[in-house]
Amino acid sequence: MNKIFNINSALTIFIKDFRSELRTRYALNALIMFVITTLAIILFAVANETPSIEISAGILWIVIFFSAMSGMARTFVSEEERGTVMTLHLIAKPSTVFFGKLLFNLILLFLMNIFTVVLYLILIPSFIIKSYDIFLLTIFLGTIGLSAASTIIAAIIAKSNTKGTLYPVLSFPILLPLLMIVIKSTKSALEGIEIAKAMGDFQVMIAYFVVITAVSYLLFDYVWKD
Amino acid sequence: MDIKLEVQNIKKIFNGRKIFSDINFQLENKSALAITGRNGSGKSTLVKILAGVLSPTNGQVDFYLNGKSIDLQNRYQYFGFVAPYLQMYDEFTAMENLELFARIRNIEVDKDYIDLLLKRVNLYERKDSYVREYSSGMKQRLKYAFALLHKPPLLILDEPRSNLDAEGISVVYQIIQEQKQSGCVVVATNDSEDIQFCNQEIDLNQFRNIAK
Numbered sequence: 001m002n003k004i005f006n007i008n009s010a011l012t013i014f015i016k017d018f019r020s021e022l023r024t025r026y027a028l029n030a031l032i033m034f035v036i037t038t039l040a041i042i043l044f045a046v047a048n049e050t051p052s053i054e055i056s057a058g059i060l061w062i063v064i065f066f067s068a069m070s071g072m073a074r075t076f077v078s079e080e081e082r083g084t085v086m087t088l089h090l091i092a093k094p095s096t097v098f099f100g101k102l103l104f105n106l107i108l109l110f111l112m113n114i115f116t117v118v119l120y121l122i123l124i125p126s127f128i129i130k131s132y133d134i135f136l137l138t139i140f141l142g143t144i145g146l147s148a149a150s151t152i153i154a155a156i157i158a159k160s161n162t163k164g165t166l167y168p169v170l171s172f173p174i175l176l177p178l179l180m181i182v183i184k185s186t187k188s189a190l191e192g193i194e195i196a197k198a199m200g201d202f203q204v205m206i207a208y209f210v211v212i213t214a215v216s217y218l219l220f221d222y223v224w225k226d
Numbered sequence: 227m228d229i230k231l232e233v234q235n236i237k238k239i240f241n242g243r244k245i246f247s248d249i250n251f252q253l254e255n256k257s258a259l260a261i262t263g264r265n266g267s268g269k270s271t272l273v274k275i276l277a278g279v280l281s282p283t284n285g286q287v288d289f290y291l292n293g294k295s296i297d298l299q300n301r302y303q304y305f306g307f308v309a310p311y312l313q314m315y316d317e318f319t320a321m322e323n324l325e326l327f328a329r330i331r332n333i334e335v336d337k338d339y340i341d342l343l344l345k346r347v348n349l350y351e352r353k354d355s356y357v358r359e360y361s362s363g364m365k366q367r368l369k370y371a372f373a374l375l376h377k378p379p380l381l382i383l384d385e386p387r388s389n390l391d392a393e394g395i396s397v398v399y400q401i402i403q404e405q406k407q408s409g410c411v412v413v414a415t416n417d418s419e420d421i422q423f424c425n426q427e428i429d430l431n432q433f434r435n436i437a438k
């Protein structure tokens with residue numbers, strides 16, 4: 001009864017969101033269109049030039065960052081818009097809702113990032129990964145960090161009146177440290193550095209995830225209730 | 227089950243405007259409370275505060291089960307709530323909604339009981355239709371199944387008869403009477419007929435607790 005949150009309930013909230021997403025395509029279509037259009041624009045812009053390692057690593061994360069913004073924000077806004085926030089209040093404790101939503105964002109962002117990375121590898125020939133271990137770990141840790149941060153930001157903006165514009169404004173300072181470290185680490189993967197030398201970066205990413213999740217858990221009660 | 231709801235000095239201010247203050251009352255087993263008042267007097271605001279979905283500006287609501295205080299976070303297990311502004315998930319069927327709610331509540335999904343509830347509110351034939359295809363009265367009926375799913379000791383009803391036909395209203399009155407036998411019920415309404423089963427009343431027009 002005094003558990004932090006209920007795993008079964010959080011999983012069911014995740015399943016509800018997933019089934020709902022399959023039926024309404026609320027976030028998925030927006031995400032896929034966003035990834036495709038940005039990548040197409042980048043392709044035109046790059047044309048015949050070969051971007052440097054720094055730039056191609058940066059661009060990858062810009063695509064991931066902005067598509068995450070356009071998709072993740074929906075998780076709470078969709079409940080707010082449909083008026084089902086109160087329904088959730090009446091059937092689960094706040095922390096359960098938070099972890100259910102976090103799980104949903106995590107899975108959604110993973111799927112989207114796999115799609116983005118595969119597309120990126122095909123379309124940008126100069127993007128050649130030399131250390132796959134670093135790259136995969138960076139994508140993994142970057143994804144969980146990004147989902148944790150987007151979940152709490154989404155919860156905050158769902159309550160505000162200026163939903164659309166507030167999201168990038170609020171998320172930029174929160175996500176900047178994470179973005180800097182994942183870009184650096186992606187660069188290491190392109191340069192072919194040994195994984196042992198990238199461990200420090202991974203520790204920062206893990207710490208980021210833990211801190212953001214802990215702060216979100218504490219903050220969510222206040223954010224969730226009117 | 228022995229329950230007690232204790233409301234002390236509740237005050238609510240919205241954007242600098244005071245809706246009500248100094249609301250005090252106690253609700254114990256086998257009683258029914260009516261919350262009355264004109265439109266905008268704060269009936270819905272008060273029931274939301276009782277249900278724990280809205281925070282009061284001042285004051286507190288305590289809930290005791292068999293003498294043990296239940297903290298705010300866990301009260302959802304003991305409360306049932308019906309209101310016109312409550313929404314079910316449109317993209318799921320009535321059955322799917324109720325099954326999801328049972329799972330999220332982490333209670334056993336008792337199909338027989340769900341069927342029974344759906345028959346009771348006369349939606350059984352339409353249990354596999356999407357809620358988006360429901361009329362507003364049907365949605366209101368579904369909310370009663372939602373509210374009774376976990377057999378709550380306290381049932382809170384805001385405008386219990388909204389959108390319902392005569393048959394629906396009589397089912398609601400039965401539910402109110404049964405709930406009064408097994409636990410407590412709070413009814414927020416404008417309609418004098420809805421409060422015929424209540425033994426306590428808060429009239430928000432007067433901001434005070436009248437003994438009836």
Ligand SMILES: Nc1ncnc2c1ncn2[C@@H]1O[C@H](COP(=O)(O)OP(=O)(O)O)[C@@H](O)[C@H]1O
Pocket residue numbers: 240241245263264265266267268269270271272
């Ligand atoms: N979210 C809100 N923000 C600001 N004012 C609100 C909000 N909800 C209700 N109010 C105000 O509180 C008062 C009481 O509303 P409500 O509780 O819905 O009344 P009732 O249910 O008795 O008709 C109204 O004047 C309404 O404008």
Ligand SMILES: [Mg+2]
Pocket residue numbers: 269270271384
């Ligand atoms: Mg009202």
